[in-house]
Amino acid sequence: MxxxxxxxxxxxxxxxxxxxxxxxxxxxxxxxxxxxxxxxxxxxxxxxxxxxxxxxxxxxxxxxxxxxxxxxxxxxxxxxxxxxxxxxxxxxxxxxxxxxxxxxxxxxxxxQGRLDDVEDELFRFGRIAASNLELHRTLTAPAAPEAAKRELLSSLLAEKVAPTTLRLVTQLVLHPRGRSLDGGLEEFGKLVAAQRQRLVAVVRSAVVLSEEQKQRLATWLRTSYGRDVHLNVEVDPRVLGGFSVHIGDDLIDTTIAGRIEEVRRRLAG
The missing domain is CATH 1.10.520 (Peroxidase; domain 1)
Structure with a gap:
């Protein structure tokens, strides 16, 4: 707005x-x-x-x-x-x-003490839906009955996620309002994070980060941005090594793939 x-x-x-x-x-x-x-x-x-x-x-x-x-x-x-x-x-x-x-x-x-759970669950559900074409197609099909979509979401998520997560995902699926599922989940994720005035960082790493590594990264980002930062961590072998962080419009790229791409751009220029 x-x-x-x-x-x-x-x-x-x-x-x-x-x-x-x-x-x-x-x-x-x-x-x-x-x-x-x-x-x-x-x-x-x-x-x-x-x-x-x-x-x-x-x-x-x-x-x-x-x-x-x-x-x-x-x-x-x-x-x-x-x-x-x-x-x-x-x-x-x-x-x-x-x-x-x-x-x-x-x-x-x-x-309820489950705000962190909701942030994580929205992010993970987005990744699951993006990787499962049949699920994504079913949830986003305009002609599919709302009752069937609601029942599917309940069978997938009820008792497995926070009630707020199910409520928000259901709202997005039944009322996309011109948004893609991925875009809507990202939008809602930012609003959830704003409940504690936190930024959301999407971290892509070639390997699973340890809790200590995630805490160090979160501390560094909090110091850099002056606000708490919630990490959504995604393992992506394509980054080869290191990690990348998307936070707002900023990109912090320490990956080998990112360095190779930078070299290619310089050579092309």
């Missing part, structure tokens, strides 16, 4: 933070996801509720009539704040609600 929408999101987040403290966070996440999906489906409703020419009080009243008694007070107040705000494009309204749903789910995982 940019400009006007970014400022509006900050205002809605402030209201969300004020009402979420006493809410059931898992339920709040599900409700915000459901309202976001409603706005995605009902284009006319979304346009009316994001129309800057329509008075905020009128839009708030529409939402209260439509949703009061059907979702929790915390979810309703968050949605009212969202429709009362001004958005640069109508899609940003639904985007903001989904984003806050991820924040609510992340807060629940943090309260």
């Amino acid at each position: 940019r400009g006007l929408s970014r400022a509006s999101l900050a205002e809605v987040e402030e209201r969300f933070n004020a009402v979420a403290g006493s809410a059931d966070l898992g339920t709040l996440a599900d409700e915000l996801f459901s309202v976001a999906a409603l706005f995605d489906r009902e284009h006319g409703l979304r346009r009316n509720l994001s129309d800057p020419a329509r008075p905020a009080a009128q839009k708030a009243q529409i939402v209260r009539v439509l949703l009061e008694g059907k979702i929790s007070d915390a979810a309703l107040e968050t949605v009212v704040a969202a429709v009362s705000a001004r958005w640069a494009r109508s899609g940003d309204l639904a985007d903001s609600l989904e984003r806050l749903g991820v924040v609510a789910a992340s807060a629940e995982a943090e309260a």
